[in-house]
Amino acid sequence: MEWRSLFFLTIIALFGFTTGFPQSILPYPHPQFACKPPYNSYQFCNITLSVAARAQSLISHLTLPEKIHLLIDNATGVPRLGIPPYKWWSESLHGINDNGPGVTFNGIIPSATSFPQVIVTGASFNRSLWYEIAAAIGVEARAFFNVGQAGLTFWAPNINIFRDPRWGRGQETTGEDPLVAAAYAVEFVRGFQGEDRLAGGGSGDGFGRRRELAENSGNGGLMLSACCKHYSAYDVDKWGIHNRYNFDAVVTEQDMEDTYQPPFKSCIQQGKASCVMCSYNSINGVPACAREDLLRRTREEWGFNGYITSDCEAVSAIYEHHNFTTTREDAVAITLKAGMDIECGNYTALYGLSAIQQGKLEEGDIDRALFNLFSVQIRLGIFNGDPANGLFRNFGPQDVCTSEHKALALEAARQGTVLLKNENKFLPLKRNGISSLALIGPMANNHTMGGDYTGIPCSPSTVFDAFQSYSKKISYAIGCLDGVPCKTRAGFAEALSVAREADTVILVAGLDTTQEYEEVDRYHIRLPGFQKDLIEAVAAVSKRPLVLVLTGAGSVDVSFAKNNPRIASIVWIGYPGEIGGKALAEIIFGDYNPGGRLPVTWYPSSFTNLLMTDMNMRPDLSRGYPGRTYRFYIGETIYEFGDGLSYTTFTYTLLSAPNKLSLLGTTTDVYVGDERNYAYVDELRYCDTLVFNVQISVTNNGGMDGSNVVLLFSRVPNFFKGAPRKQLIGFDRVHTTTCKAAETNFVVNPCEHLSFADEYGRRILLLGNHTLMVGDIEHIVSIEV
Structure with a gap:
């Protein structure tokens, strides 16, 4: 966008000149909100108190039946406290849509910008583009809320791995690589939730009126809530006798650690997502929403600060499809005790009270879930009184389907082709x-x-x-x-x-x-x-x-x-x-x-001889199993992950990278196994001291300007059982002009990028010659003691 337009829109945003009127008299309806007079004297309405104190205050005023009916996506509200009903389920995968009941197009805003599907924007390999798309969708989402056509809690992004090309929802993901999925998760959540703007950070410059986020941090500082889904190992919807409601994903600890889990870890730790959705499927015999080890891990190990929702009807599926419990009350109790906070569905409302009466569930379990839910709503400003007097009040119909957002959608389609x-x-x-x-x-x-x-x-x-x-x-x-x-x-x-x-x-x-x-x-x-x-x-x-x-x-x-x-x-x-x-x-x-690159491997038709339900990433020659994705697959391909041509040609020059790294002083033990020496990453005390830079020059040799996606891969020393054939450790989209060079730099942390999981799910770093690969260039980095 031309700088003059950006400047003008920024001034409009900061001073609220787009409407000329206060939000309270704008010609469209308000969203529902709590803490309006005469209910604004409660402590949970006091914005000078901490989020935790306000959440605890709200819980203390509720009866048990009221609490239970607040644990479903279509919460009924508490009229006696001035708390209106709330629909938690809104959707914003690649633009605002009405797949969830929280969004409607039957109002003053009749449409929303439809950005390319995620698999296409994934093919751009452009972090800043991902951020800008999420930020634009966030502006439109807040506008929808301001006119009463959406909630503030949106269930996107989908960060599952596109493991098998037959999966119907693979289109919602960035493809088959966990590093790319993790990076996308971080950019989408940061751009959509708006916290980076409040803190003065962010991966991109944003569009015009988004500058309003810098006015005030509010009580919690969330513009919107994003939700990373579907946790975890979910990628079968309906295949033969298997469907998402009954499928048991049998996954090794090795594959969980270095394929299925990394996007969710990054989404929480780096993206600061305020929601995680547990999936329909079971994992090794236990339904995902009942896996206490997985759900608790998000908070205890990854520092998650948000709420956990079930996928829709996933709680009922535990009893009705997985046959994991003998009663409906058990299904409700096991999910809430495991760490789920809210159900998309009605099982909790129908059977929660009887689960308590039967001693299968305690009120403390419900209070814990409510604390997480209310904390997010408070951070969103739902309990701050009339949103017309708060942050983001100026976003409205004029911010939806803007020329800037349409231009961004066009640019995304260009870059993803x-x-x-x-x-x-x-x-x-x-x-x-x-x-x-x-x-x-x-x-x-x-x-x-x-x-x-x-x-x-x-x-x-x-x-x-x-x-x-x-x-x-x-x-x-x-x-x-x-x-x-x-x-x-x-x-x-x-x-x-x-x-x-x-x-x-x-x-x-x-x-x-x-x-x-x-x-x-x-x-x-x-x-x-x-x-x-x-x-x-x-x-x-x-x-x-x-x-x-x-x-x-x-x-x-x-x-x-x-x-x-x-x-x-x-x-x-x-x-x-x-x-x-x-x-x-x-x-x-x-x-x-x-300049786009394929985010998935294109296989020959014979690939479908493999069972779609086989979750193993690694090949197994003893049963003729070739593995999955470019990281492990050893069979024939039609096109490779990362393939993509340009109208010009590029050459790479490696400008700098180390030849040798020493683990001396960072670990006490080096282990011998599978014919190679290695160290456990969790026993390396000073991983930061091993971090190094790889600087690359990209020269455009042709007669046309263009962008080049630089993909930096690594390969472990020789052969090690279970090691990837190669794995992506960095990517960047670099714009070049004719007959000129541009540079890019990758920061490589060996503990994170050069390691992989052993058969027990522990990450190991091999000693020896690691090969860095970009284009036709290979460079050896030797890791020694």
């Missing part, structure tokens, strides 16, 4: 070199480009719409009359006719939410129906090789297209959001240089 094939530099196309353009395929003129958890977009458009300004003569054919499922060849004839007449053909195919969605997992990773036949038929008759554009999150076996010379280019756009078509057009015609 991945160019996978570009034979003979077929792309970018030249406008004056094309007499006619044909857009073909079931996703070429489809408005549902956002994936799941999409609200009502501000101004949705299709790919076909976006290309109108790029060609004077443009034609369209759907190819598959029934859309993405493409169950018949009806429509092929029209598509072939259109293809024959056009100078250039762009075919848009792939997946949509009929194929992958919450509660819908795939059984194969081929293109749906007859899509492959359509692509090959069109490629055979088109005048020139065609451009294939792929939508969807999970990988598809496109080896046929990769190897077909009649298909010149392959572009993956995922679910690019409401302005994604424009981003694609800009890339295809060279107005923007693509």
